[in-house]
Amino acid sequence: QVQLVESGGGLVPAGGALRLSCVASGTIFNIHSMGWYRQAPGKQRELVAGITSGGSANYADSVKGRFTISRDNTKNKVSLQMNSLKPEDTAIYYCTAVVIIGTTPYWGRGTQVTVSS
Numbered sequence: 001q002v003q004l005v006e007s008g009g010g011l012v013p014a015g016g017a018l019r020l021s022c023v024a025s026g027t028i029f030n031i032h033s034m035g036w037y038r039q040a041p042g043k044q045r046e047l048v049a050g051i052t053s054g055g056s057a058n059y060a061d062s063v064k065g066r067f068t069i070s071r072d073n074t075k076n077k078v079s080l081q082m083n084s085l086k087p088e089d090t091a092i093y094y095c096t097a098v099v100i101i102g103t104t105p106y107w108g109r110g111t112q113v114t115v116s117s
Contacts, residue, residue, distance in 0.1 A: 010112075
């Protein structure tokens with residue numbers, strides 16, 4: 001089993017920045033990919049950014065150039081630096097991890113990010 005714990009959410013004004021972190025614990029030898037999804041009220045959960053153990057990253061078009069995902073494989077930790085935040089970035093942000101490619105991902109409980117206009 002893998003447990004994911006997120007931290008770093010909060011309330012910021014538009015144009016501000018936040019850094020989210022997520023640490024995975026449990027019986028883990030290697031995690032194939034980690035990432036962040038978000039879900040705003042009344043909307044479907046969407047991918048924000050993902051990163052493989054080799055460092056290959058991908059981003060949603062809406063966050064490219066503003067968000068940066070990074071990963072520390074030695075600590076089973078993934079971070080999301082969010083700059084130039086917009087009110088439309090307001091959502092619950094969930095950390096996810098795929099230990100073995102093709103298997104069901106693990107999910108954290110989520111952390112609230114609120115951007116005021």
